[in-house]
Amino acid sequence: MDLVESYREGIRFVRKPLQRALLGALLLALLALPLWGPASWLNRASLVWLTAIGVVGQNLLIGYAGLISFGQAGFLAIGAYAFAHLRIAGLPFLLALAAAGGAAGVAGWLVGFPSLRLKGPYLAIATLAGQFIIEWIINHVTFISGGVQASIEVARPRLFGMVLDSQRDMYYFLLFFVVLATIGTMNLVRSRVGRAFIAIRDQDIAAEIIGINIFRYKLLAFAISSFYAGATGVLYTYFLGIANYEQFQLGVSVDYLAMIIIGGLGSVQGSIFGAFFITLLPIVIRRTMEAFGGVFFEPQTVLNLIPNLRVMLFGGLIIFFLIVEPNGLARLWQITKEKLRLWPFPH
Amino acid sequence: MKRTALAIAALALTAALPAAAQKEQFVPANFYWVGPYAPGGSGFGGGIIDYMQLLNERDGGINGVKLTWEKCETEYNNARGVECYERSKKKGPTGATVIHPLSTGITYSLIEKATADKIPVISMGYGRTSAADGRVFPYVFPLITTYWSQATVMVKFMGQRLGGMDKLKGKKIVLVYHDSAYGKEPIPVLTDMSKQYGYEFTAIAVPHPGNEQQSQWLQIRQIKPDYVILWGWGVMNPTALKAAAKIGYPTSKIIGVWWSGAEEDVIPAGAAAKGYISAGFNAPGSDFPVMKDIQKFVYGKGKGEFEDKSRFGSIYHTRGVVAGIVTTEAIRVAQAKFGKGKPITGEQMRWGIEHLNIDDKRLKELGAVGLMPPLKVSCMDHEGSGLVKFQQWDGVRWKVITDWMEPDRKLVRAKVEQDAAQYAKEKNITPRDCASEG
Numbered sequence: 001m002d003l004v005e006s007y008r009e010g011i012r013f014v015r016k017p018l019q020r021a022l023l024g025a026l027l028l029a030l031l032a033l034p035l036w037g038p039a040s041w042l043n044r045a046s047l048v049w050l051t052a053i054g055v056v057g058q059n060l061l062i063g064y065a066g067l068i069s070f071g072q073a074g075f076l077a078i079g080a081y082a083f084a085h086l087r088i089a090g091l092p093f094l095l096a097l098a099a100a101g102g103a104a105g106v107a108g109w110l111v112g113f114p115s116l117r118l119k120g121p122y123l124a125i126a127t128l129a130g131q132f133i134i135e136w137i138i139n140h141v142t143f144i145s146g147g148v149q150a151s152i153e154v155a156r157p158r159l160f161g162m163v164l165d166s167q168r169d170m171y172y173f174l175l176f177f178v179v180l181a182t183i184g185t186m187n188l189v190r191s192r193v194g195r196a197f198i199a200i201r202d203q204d205i206a207a208e209i210i211g212i213n214i215f216r217y218k219l220l221a222f223a224i225s226s227f228y229a230g231a232t233g234v235l236y237t238y239f240l241g242i243a244n245y246e247q248f249q250l251g252v253s254v255d256y257l258a259m260i261i262i263g264g265l266g267s268v269q270g271s272i273f274g275a276f277f278i279t280l281l282p283i284v285i286r287r288t289m290e291a292f293g294g295v296f297f298e299p300q301t302v303l304n305l306i307p308n309l310r311v312m313l314f315g316g317l318i319i320f321f322l323i324v325e326p327n328g329l330a331r332l333w334q335i336t337k338e339k340l341r342l343w344p345f346p347h
Numbered sequence: 348m349k350r351t352a353l354a355i356a357a358l359a360l361t362a363a364l365p366a367a368a369q370k371e372q373f374v375p376a377n378f379y380w381v382g383p384y385a386p387g388g389s390g391f392g393g394g395i396i397d398y399m400q401l402l403n404e405r406d407g408g409i410n411g412v413k414l415t416w417e418k419c420e421t422e423y424n425n426a427r428g429v430e431c432y433e434r435s436k437k438k439g440p441t442g443a444t445v446i447h448p449l450s451t452g453i454t455y456s457l458i459e460k461a462t463a464d465k466i467p468v469i470s471m472g473y474g475r476t477s478a479a480d481g482r483v484f485p486y487v488f489p490l491i492t493t494y495w496s497q498a499t500v501m502v503k504f505m506g507q508r509l510g511g512m513d514k515l516k517g518k519k520i521v522l523v524y525h526d527s528a529y530g531k532e533p534i535p536v537l538t539d540m541s542k543q544y545g546y547e548f549t550a551i552a553v554p555h556p557g558n559e560q561q562s563q564w565l566q567i568r569q570i571k572p573d574y575v576i577l578w579g580w581g582v583m584n585p586t587a588l589k590a591a592a593k594i595g596y597p598t599s600k601i602i603g604v605w606w607s608g609a610e611e612d613v614i615p616a617g618a619a620a621k622g623y624i625s626a627g628f629n630a631p632g633s634d635f636p637v638m639k640d641i642q643k644f645v646y647g648k649g650k651g652e653f654e655d656k657s658r659f660g661s662i663y664h665t666r667g668v669v670a671g672i673v674t675t676e677a678i679r680v681a682q683a684k685f686g687k688g689k690p691i692t693g694e695q696m697r698w699g700i701e702h703l704n705i706d707d708k709r710l711k712e713l714g715a716v717g718l719m720p721p722l723k724v725s726c727m728d729h730e731g732s733g734l735v736k737f738q739q740w741d742g743v744r745w746k747v748i749t750d751w752m753e754p755d756r757k758l759v760r761a762k763v764e765q766d767a768a769q770y771a772k773e774k775n776i777t778p779r780d781c782a783s784e785g
Contacts, residue, residue, distance in 0.1 A: 310381075
């Protein structure tokens with residue numbers, strides 16, 4: 001029923017016409033969101049795209065290559081500051097984006113060196129150190145932080161002579177990058193590089209025996225994932241209008257990790273699910289509590305509960321997914337699809 | 348059937364009503380009620396909402412225009428702060444009147460956006476100091492006083508205690524600061540002043556969050572400074588006071604910044620905090636007439652923001668009330684110019700803030716004498732006052748120990764204009780000509 005008949009078919013993203021149609025419809029709906037969705041959605045959606053790019057990158061490292069890192073936020077910061085300086089120096093946007101991503105990539109490559117000797121939690125601690133070192137350097141070297149308040153302002157993006165200043169522009173701008181990142185990553189994980197990552201994750205000694213240069217690929221995983229982080233930092237800078245290291249502290253790395261766990265380790269889809277889910281969770285909580293909270297609590301209590309509920313649910317969900325479904329939302333989605341395919345005649 | 352139709356019609360009518368009743372002024376309440384900085388966010392937010400509630404309950408709003416607000420949790424996080432801003436900017440009949448970001452990071456993120464959207468940003472006691480130059484930052488108001496003004500008043504206060512500014516010569520002053528952009532803010536000003544007055548200045552960093560300060564205070568024991576300035580945040584403050592007590596450094600020689608001078612900063616330190624002095628641009632207390640009115644008209648009706656009544660009249664609470672006064676007085680000024688009893692737009696609000704003049708007489712009418720300093724804002728000067736008071740912790744409550752003290756305006760203004768000019772150059776902004784503005 002779901003047989004793949006040729007290698008060409010095997011490496012295709014979308015195999016079935018129905019899938020293709022649905023994916024097309026989804027893309028169209030996203031493209032048309034500014035037409036049908038309320039204005040406040042645009043901003044929230046922009047935030048989802050931003051996060052998704054970073055999470056996809058981190059999933060490459062953690063989910064695919066199996067290298068646990070807590071340093072992602074540091075690379076975001078490097079991307080953001082490098083970009084701010086390059087823009088002020090007058091570099092055009094795309095060049096500055098590539099260069100800032102590259103700078104973060106190089107930093108990631110350096111931080112990746114301990115990964116050659118360390119594994120699991122030990123590596124996580126080493127990357128944690130990387131995070132703090134990066135933060136400290138940015139905070140203390142005024143040449144980088146730009147002086148007062150360690151914030152550098154960046155002008156609105158300008159593409160092909162157009163200034164992107166409305167929320168709608170920002171939405172399309174980020175949507176473009178998230179599609180680019182998704183397609184890029186899906187291609188990457190199907191390539192030799194992606195398979196090498198998976199082989200290293202599953203059993204690094206076996207991978208070495210079949211001829212994968214572990215040294216090279218581990219560092220490559222760090223570099224690529226940091227490049228994504230750097231690019232996210234750049235886009236964040238545009239979104240906020242400033243590069244500010246306080247925006248990229250340990251909490252962000254942990255949030256991203258949580259999104260990967262909830263979305264699904266080693267899945268591009270899962271990364272996007274996770275970003276989507278966690279970013280939208282506060283809205284769902286607020287709406288639900290505003291609608292039904294009054295039944296159980298005083299209105300004042302409801303208002304005080306809403307922000308705390310997010311934190312509680314966040315922790316609860318991570319534990320839930322780790323125990324019940326370590327492969328996250330992506331796996332749940334797959335199960336649903338399989339069930340639906342057989343429905344309504346399961347036997 | 349008929350009854351259902353009637354009910355539907357009635358429902359439709361009530362739904363249509365708010366749209367017809369446009370006499371509302373929307374002020375976003377984008378603060379933080381969770382996370383490590385929640386005491387500041389919820390206290391300040393509670394104060395501003397309590398004051399707006401008071402105007403609604405006691406006076407029926409401002410000239411009949413009811414104040415409305417909506418809470419949005421920023422978590423002290425830039426991205427969420429911007430999101431709250433985007434969500435709130437179009438609410439109400441005239442959009443957001445003014446934003447209090449209550450975070451320097453969020454303030455920075457909003458400077459350009461809010462200026463483009465014509466929504467004023469008020470950053471009371473935080474934010475970008477150089478925004479005090481209203482020619483370059485037309486929509487940003489670091490009202491009442493800034494970090495730089497405060498640093499100069501601190502030095503003045505020490506001089507006064509020593510018996511004259513000339514006595515500062517040869518004295519030793521140590522700055523213990525939160526190792527972040529915020530903490531480093533006073534260093535240039537204090538360094539400049541050390542050259543002017545001849546004191547020996549040492550800055551000692553405490554890494555975030557600041558719950559480990561033994562080595563820093565051992566260093567202080569070696570230096571034996573005459574005064575220590577504490578520029579802390581959150582848990583760093585009580586830890587510093589406890590560490591000082593451990594090395595036997597007298598608390599009355601420690602002078603804190605206004606974010607180190609709340610009840611939440613001293614109570615956890617217990618007896619070690621007794622005698623500690625901090626700066627402030629608002630006084631705590633529940634005896635001011637305005638606070639009594641809030642007690643009567645808001646809390647008396649069960650509409651107050653705090654469930655924990657001990658927070659009523661705390662330093663963060665009254666700081667929020669001051670923010671409420673500043674905000675609503677500016678609305679009043681704008682209404683007087685653009686139409687009494689009508690909601691104003693953000694652009695009109697900016698005019699209102701720039702023409703704000705809360706003098707002693709007005710403070711008396713508001714029942715806020717001593718709660719906040721007199722304030723006079725102009726196109727040139729978006730700070731409006733610069734005055735600072737000092738308070739001392741007596742183990743139970745903060746006691747105000749000085750009158751309002753003047754900053755070194757010349758030094759601060761020169762630095763402000765220099766930084767603003769730099770910003771204007773980078774951003775290609777032509778500063779406004781204040782002489783031509785009415």
